[in-house]
Amino acid sequence: MKFEGQILEIIKRTHDAKSFRFPRPEGFDYKPGQYILVSLTVEGSVVTKPLSLSSSPSEKDHIEFTKKLTGHPFSNVLDNMNIGDSAVISGPFGKMTFEGEHEKIVLLSGGIGITPMISICKYCTDMHLDANIVLIYSNRAENDLVFRKELDEMMHSNNNLKIVYTLTRASESWIGHRERISESIIINEVPDYRRRRFYICGPPEMVHSMEETLASMNIQKEMIKKELLTGY
Numbered sequence: 683m684k685f686e687g688q689i690l691e692i693i694k695r696t697h698d699a700k701s702f703r704f705p706r707p708e709g710f711d712y713k714p715g716q717y718i719l720v721s722l723t724v725e726g727s728v729v730t731k732p733l734s735l736s737s738s739p740s741e742k743d744h745i746e747f748t749k750k751l752t753g754h755p756f757s758n759v760l761d762n763m764n765i766g767d768s769a770v771i772s773g774p775f776g777k778m779t780f781e782g783e784h785e786k787i788v789l790l791s792g793g794i795g796i797t798p799m800i801s802i803c804k805y806c807t808d809m810h811l812d813a814n815i816v817l818i819y820s821n822r823a824e825n826d827l828v829f830r831k832e833l834d835e836m837m838h839s840n841n842n843l844k845i846v847y848t849l850t851r852a853s854e855s856w857i858g859h860r861e862r863i864s865e866s867i868i869i870n871e872v873p874d875y876r877r878r879r880f881y882i883c884g885p886p887e888m889v890h891s892m893e894e895t896l897a898s899m900n901i902q903k904e905m906i907k908k909e910l911l912t913g914y
């Protein structure tokens with residue numbers, strides 16, 4: 683489906699991430715974890731970028747994507763947009779989806795790779811699914827954690843959801859992991875990891891490094907779904 687949408691709401695998530703909400707057109711069906719293509723006019727030409735939906739299909743009135751503000755041209759055009767401005771959207775696309783088809787899963791997310799994961803967590807929480815989810819979310823510092831409040835709230839209302847943060851440049855007061863997602867974090871936080879499917883999303887280097895880690899832990903490729911946020 684392709685449509686022109688007008689921005690309904692803009693939500694500043696962190697110092698360098700903003701969410702953009704659009705009315706959900708009738709008939710726009712998608713699965714948690716999918717992405718859309720967003721076209722904007724950048725310096726006189728139409729530029730199209732893939733962006734994961736950070737909304738959940740359980741949210742009937744709007745769809746949302748969340749963009750890391752990179753200071754580069756496409757990002758700057760978005761950053762300067764206002765409520766009522768329009769963008770051409772097409773989709774949905776992508777196969778890294780989850781609608782409760784596995785009993786237990788692990789979501790490994792790096793940076794803005796949280797966007798499809800929050801869609802999955804929100805969907806499972808809203809739909810009261812029995813699926814057990816452990817989300818391990820890696821970032822640099824506390825103020826880089828996009829959706830921290832939303833994730834913490836979801837964890838409190840959904841007994842089947844555990845969220846583990848890990849920061850590579852945490853402040854001194856941070857109580858939690860202080861390294862990239864590692865074999866030891868997975869073993870300690872997800873003792874039954876051998877019985878789970880894995881979902882990975884983040885920048886390409888992060889996804890490749892996670893694949894290597896899982897391979898060294900003898901997790902078969904068939905147990906892994908991934909989305910690489912290429913284009914940085």
Ligand SMILES: Cc1cc2nc3c(=O)[nH]c(=O)nc-3n(C[C@H](O)[C@H](O)[C@H](O)COP(=O)(O)OP(=O)(O)OC[C@H]3O[C@@H](n4cnc5c(N)ncnc54)[C@H](O)[C@@H]3O)c2cc1C
Nearest residue numbers: 731732733734749750752754755756757797911912913914
């Ligand atoms: C399936 C999928 C889902 C994705 N989901 C998300 C998401 O949910 N959120 C998100 O933020 N991103 C997501 N991405 C990445 C996104 O599509 C963009 O590629 C990325 O955010 C970079 O956007 P930008 O605004 O910096 O783009 P651009 O402005 O096009 O810049 C991209 C890169 O081009 C180079 N560049 C461009 N112009 C200049 C210049 N003038 N000077 C120097 N270098 C320049 C830089 O290296 C820059 O990093 C996703 C990607 C994929 C494939």
